[in-house]
Amino acid sequence: xxxxxxxxxxxxxxxxxxxxxxxxxxxxxxxxxxxxxxxxxxxxxxxxxxxxxxxxxxxxxxxxxxxxxxxxxxxxxxxxxxxxxxxxxxxxxxxxxxxxxxxxxxxxxxxxxxxxxxxxxxxxxxxxxxxxxxxxxxxxxxxxxxxxxxxxxxxxxxxx
Amino acid sequence: xxxxxxxxxxxxxxxxxxxxxxxxxxxxxxxxxxxxxxxxxxxxxxxxxxxxxxxxxxxxxxxxxxxxxxxxxxxxxxxxxxxxxxxxxxxxxxxxxxxxxx
Numbered sequence: 028x029x030x031x032x033x034x035x036x037x038x039x040x041x042x043x044x045x046x047x048x049x050x051x052x053x054x055x056x057x058x059x060x061x062x063x064x065x066x067x068x069x070x071x072x073x074x075x076x077x078x079x080x081x082x083x084x085x086x087x088x089x090x091x092x093x094x095x096x097x098x099x100x101x102x103x104x105x106x107x108x109x110x111x112x113x114x115x116x117x118x119x120x121x122x123x124x125x126x127x128x129x130x131x132x133x134x135x136x137x138x139x140x141x142x143x144x145x146x147x148x149x150x151x152x153x154x155x156x157x158x159x160x161x162x163x164x165x166x167x168x169x170x171x172x173x174x175x176x177x178x179x180x181x182x183x184x185x186x187x
Numbered sequence: 188x189x190x191x192x193x194x195x196x197x198x199x200x201x202x203x204x205x206x207x208x209x210x211x212x213x214x215x216x217x218x219x220x221x222x223x224x225x226x227x228x229x230x231x232x233x234x235x236x237x238x239x240x241x242x243x244x245x246x247x248x249x250x251x252x253x254x255x256x257x258x259x260x261x262x263x264x265x266x267x268x269x270x271x272x273x274x275x276x277x278x279x280x281x282x283x284x285x286x287x288x289x
Binding site for chain 2: 064
């Protein structure tokens with residue numbers, strides 16, 4: 028038997044979407060890990076890259092279509108301005124519960140020691156350059172590199 | 188439950204947090220810190236002092252609030268209390284475990 032007692036030592040969180048609710052879920056999980064003394068690293072791939080794209084991260088929206096929990100008819104959710112309105116309302120609620128905006132959340136995560144990695148393949152696909160990304164992104168890496176980062180006992184991976 | 192630390196008897200819950208802040212003293216805080224492998228410095232005490240003031244004012248603690256406290260930034264907070272800083276600092280400060288997710 029090893030001396031591993033089932034404790035979580037490290038969370039590897041993969042974010043593949045940039046709708047606000049998914050971005051916040053990933054950020055809260057990463058920050059929550061650090062608050063418990065658990066290491067955390069994040070891998071931003073495909074649309075998840077927008078959460079660390081300097082210009083785009085300020086303009087993320089929640090999804091009003093294809094989101095049954097919005098309790099909004101799909102047709103209505105697709106009307107112009109509906110996403111913006113829902114996003115505005117959600118942001119107000121978030122401020123009320125002391126939830127930081129995306130940029131400030133990234134500052135909190137990096138100050139807390141969370142590593143931020145951008146997916147090389149997705150960067151190439153979207154024609155993004157490292158300079159387009161939030162300044163404290165740790166690097167642009169491959170899937171293999173990310174798995175290597177997660178090696179060791181007690182690491183858990185999470186795909187969002 | 189009862190336990191003895193720094194030569195006095197204190198009441199703690201099952202996770203080791205003081206249940207009666209009036210039983211806290213700097214010596215108790217110091218010895219609770221040692222149990223968490225932390226040797227208290229003047230910087231540590233400044234942070235503990237801030238946390239206790241917030242507690243007395245009934246302001247719920249979060250990492251974000253610590254970062255905006257003007258007393259310590261988040262990076263230094265993690266350096267001072269490396270493992271689970273908000274929980275560890277709260278335990279040393281003699282206040283209940285913080286219920287915040289951020």
